[in-house]
Amino acid sequence: MQLANRVLSLTPSPTLAITAKAKELKSQGIDIVSFGAGEPDFNTPNNIIEAAIDSMKSGFTKYTAAAGIPELKKAVIEKFRRDNGLTYDLNQVMITLGAKHALFNLFQAICNLGDEVIIPIPYWVSYPEQVKLAEAVPVYVEGKQENHFKITPQQLEEAITDKTKALILNSPSNPTGTIYTKDELTEIAEVCKKHDIIIISDEIYEKLVYDGMEHVSIASLSEDSYKRTFVINGLSKPYSMTGWRIGYVAGDSEVIKAMTGIASHSTSNPVSFAQVGAIEALNGSQEELEIMREEFDKRRKVVMTLIQDIPGLKAITPKGAFYSFIDVSSALNSGTKHYNDVDEWSTALLEEAKVAVIPGSGFGAPDYIRVSYATSLEQIQEGFKRIKEFILA
Numbered sequence: 001m002q003l004a005n006r007v008l009s010l011t012p013s014p015t016l017a018i019t020a021k022a023k024e025l026k027s028q029g030i031d032i033v034s035f036g037a038g039e040p041d042f043n044t045p046n047n048i049i050e051a052a053i054d055s056m057k058s059g060f061t062k063y064t065a066a067a068g069i070p071e072l073k074k075a076v077i078e079k080f081r082r083d084n085g086l087t088y089d090l091n092q093v094m095i096t097l098g099a100k101h102a103l104f105n106l107f108q109a110i111c112n113l114g115d116e117v118i119i120p121i122p123y124w125v126s127y128p129e130q131v132k133l134a135e136a137v138p139v140y141v142e143g144k145q146e147n148h149f150k151i152t153p154q155q156l157e158e159a160i161t162d163k164t165k166a167l168i169l170n171s172p173s174n175p176t177g178t179i180y181t182k183d184e185l186t187e188i189a190e191v192c193k194k195h196d197i198i199i200i201s202d203e204i205y206e207k208l209v210y211d212g213m214e215h216v217s218i219a220s221l222s223e224d225s226y227k228r229t230f231v232i233n234g235l236s237k238p239y240s241m242t243g244w245r246i247g248y249v250a251g252d253s254e255v256i257k258a259m260t261g262i263a264s265h266s267t268s269n270p271v272s273f274a275q276v277g278a279i280e281a282l283n284g285s286q287e288e289l290e291i292m293r294e295e296f297d298k299r300r301k302v303v304m305t306l307i308q309d310i311p312g313l314k315a316i317t318p319k320g321a322f323y324s325f326i327d328v329s330s331a332l333n334s335g336t337k338h339y340n341d342v343d344e345w346s347t348a349l350l351e352e353a354k355v356a357v358i359p360g361s362g363f364g365a366p367d368y369i370r371v372s373y374a375t376s377l378e379q380i381q382e383g384f385k386r387i388k389e390f391i392l393a
Helices: 014-027 046-057 070-084 099-110 126-133 153-159 182-195 223-228 253-264 272-283 287-308 342-353 377-392
Strands: 093-096 116-121 137-142 164-170 198-202 229-234 247-250 323-327 368-372
Touching (some): 070 247, 093 099, 099 126, 099 198, 099 229, 099 253, 182 223, 247 253, 287 323, 342 368
Antiparallel strands (some): 093 247, 229 247
């Protein structure tokens, strides 16, 4: 059967593939240390769970509006006001089935055939695939390690053409954990204003920042950046609600209306009772969130110490999220084994050392691996012990 052209060039998500492989091996009784999934190892806080259960018991298990219930929209609006100094109306906000769904519908709503979307490297694996599904063209700009993987205004200028529609920014970043400062965002916003480019700001990790760093939403910098920016966020990472599938987007009301129309013919609506849990997450106690953030910070510090103890590994200290992006190119030919690339090295690491990592090729950076430290300290210590033994063997 002939497939549609739009799916022929898609690359399967390496994070989901590696995670699935690790789970398969675990189900066979094999002792796997998995650094793959970008998923907190904590359960969803009880107050959120109880709010959802109570809503189900009261009969809130039916269809809702395609863009989400007004009560959750209001909680999102209040969150933007409280945390980001941003003001939105109800018609500027859409609730989605995770932040990934928000991104997908946004690209479908704004992109035409041949439009270009600028994507900094390293990138989250789904950005280019979603752009291609919208029949647009990913244009890559490499963030250098010496600049903490952040692109510069000059690089952005050089990448812009008369076909450029949008720029994607992810701060704090997956996979690098890097954070753009207010001054850096201001300069990038000025370039986007000059060339009339839409800004797509993925801020899903905004609550997970360290070392006194401040998350700044680029939409908050000026009236112009507010008007041209779509802020993407969600509940998955900060509240350990990955399976609940609740995200949200805020921006221009006409585009939000179009995105809602797409949802009405595809997903219908976000899960009813999950939306009630999301209201509690945003409006309720933030104590559990802070406990998780502090634990991730401890793990981050341990990971950086362990990396420095292994020959052939190099990494900058992440300032946000829960990933370390490690240059392993010097380890490909260490010890007695030799590998052609990091993908081959990562496969051998899983098969021989029973450690799952995500090769950097999926993020546009083939010399690197991504390690998630959203797992226990015991697993982190054991995993890096195995990595060291694998490299030195």
